[in-house]
Amino acid sequence: NAGVTQTPKFRVLKTGQSMTLLCAQDMNHEYMYWYRQDPGMGLRLIHYSVGEGTTAKGEVPDGYNVSRLKKQNFLLGLESAAPSQTSVYFCASSRPGQGAFAGYTFGSGTRLTVV
Amino acid sequence: AQSVAQPEDQVNVAEGNPLTVKCTYSVSGNPYLFWYVQYPNRGLQFLLKYITGDNLVKGSYGFEAEFNKSQTSFHLKKPSALVSDSALYFCAVRDRRDTNAGKSTFGDGTTLTVKP
Numbered sequence: 001n002a003g004v005t006q007t008p009k010f011r012v013l014k015t016g017q018s019m020t021l022l023c024a025q026d027m028n029h030e031y032m033y034w035y036r037q038d039p040g041m042g043l044r045l046i047h048y049s050v051g052e053g054t055t056a057k058g059e060v061p062d063g064y065n066v067s068r069l070k071k072q073n074f075l076l077g078l079e080s081a082a083p084s085q086t087s088v089y090f091c092a093s094s095r096p097g098q099g100a101f102a103g104y105t106f107g108s109g110t111r112l113t114v115v
Numbered sequence: 116a117q118s119v120a121q122p123e124d125q126v127n128v129a130e131g132n133p134l135t136v137k138c139t140y141s142v143s144g145n146p147y148l149f150w151y152v153q154y155p156n157r158g159l160q161f162l163l164k165y166i167t168g169d170n171l172v173k174g175s176y177g178f179e180a181e182f183n184k185s186q187t188s189f190h191l192k193k194p195s196a197l198v199s200d201s202a203l204y205f206c207a208v209r210d211r212r213d214t215n216a217g218k219s220t221f222g223d224g225t226t227l228t229v230k231p
Contacts, residue, residue: 004158031216031217033218035221040124040223041223042119042205042221042222042223042224043159043205043221045218045220048216048218050216056216058218090158090159092159094217096217103149103151103161103164103207103219104149104151104159104161104219105161106151106158106159106160107158108157108158109156109157109158
């Protein structure tokens with residue numbers, strides 16, 4: 001089925017370790033986003049991309065980096081994980097312009113625990 | 116800047132009763148408004164949207180929402196709740212003027228529990 005696929009689904013990291021979360025979409029969407037979800041705080045935008053080769057900071061970008069080398073993939077990196085980055089991470093995609101009317105398509109999430 | 120407020124962390128209703136999940140928003144320009152639902156251990160799923168036109172919009176699973184510009188609200192409603200409607204609901208707003216990236220701002224979510 002078409003949609004947004006996130007890998008891995010679960011991960012436990014030790015403080016200071018690094019990792020990359022992968023988001024892949026097969027809907028030819030231009031826009032892609034990374035959000036983190038924390039209890040009582042809803043979803044907060046980490047980084048986003050409006051197209052291949054472009055990225056921009058969102059609301060809470062510190063400690064994260066992203067890359068969009070291919071239109072269908074959006075990678076989120078943690079260079080040196082901290083316990084404060086324990087969260088559920090969601091990737092989403094959407095179309096630009098009139099396509100924005102359709103809202104976002106979300107992946108199923110990555111549950112990350114930093115110990 | 117844009118923001119969304121969902122004033123209730125938790126809404127409890129009995130099966131068969133009507134339900135309302137509240138949302139108010141703030142944007143500089145005119146809004147696009149969305150409701151999403153999240154079931155346990157799943158990603159968010161799109162429910163419905165308001166873009167323009169009729170203030171009452173209908174979405175998936177019998178849900179509807181009413182846009183009220185004067186009260187800057189977009190409350191989610193359903194005439195008769197089902198136990199299977201129990202989930203976490205998010206309201207989101209997007210400024211129509213954001214033609215660059217269409218970033219949505221989400222509320223903190225409201226947990227809906229429907230009891231048999």
